[in-house]
Amino acid sequence: MESSTATSGGGGSRREATRQKLYEAAVTLIAEQGFSATTVDEIAERAGVAKGTVYYNFASKSVLFEELLRHGVGLLTASLREAAERTAEEGGGRVDALDAMIRAGLLFIDRYPAFTQLYVAELWRTNRAWQSTLLVVRQEAVAVVEDVLRQGMASGEFGADLDIPLTAAALVGMVLVAALDWQAFQPERSLDEVHAALSRLLQGRVSGGR
Secondary structure, eight states: OOOSSOOOSHHHHHHHHHHHHHHHHHHHHHHHHOTTTOOHHHHHHHHTSOHHHHHHHOSSHHHHHHHHHHHHHHHHHHHHHHHHHHHHHTTOOHHHHHHHHHHHHHHHHHHOHHHHHHHHHHHTOSSOTTHHHHHHHHHHHHHHHHHHHHHHHHHTSSOTTOOHHHHHHHHHHHHHHHHHHHHHHOTTSOHHHHHHHHHHHHHHHTSTTO
């Protein structure tokens, strides 16, 4: 998974590149065989590095996976925020911004399907050491959508009775579930088709035909 920011300095860049390799290896292996069955040796081998390199970058396999979740959701959050900001710069309304965020979410999931599967699965687990971290980073992504909904409510684009936290969570969940269903059961559909279907739902549920 690529980082959304560049790291200054040659040493920092090399370390970031190594961490990216480890993220890619971990997400692929854990998606294939589960967290418990995946070993540090396998992650190191898949990444093409020594086992010691894994521990140099991450204290344990659990820490690696926790950082992987933080990193991946951070990329998703950044893509949602960029979509909303770009729409505002182009003069679009808040419904347009939400629509752009839906497309950005679909593009992210299409690019990182294994990560998305792991993320959704981990949201339902309550016995993981990284559960609190996962809840925090999830809220960061949802908060981006909440901001746009609040702006739309303030401008009168959305009704005053809109439940912002629940609506934001529902929109994020809709994109995640629809995209995973698309990839698993309807892969013949294009991203444009899936986006169009979700866009129609957005127009009906959030704007209320306004």
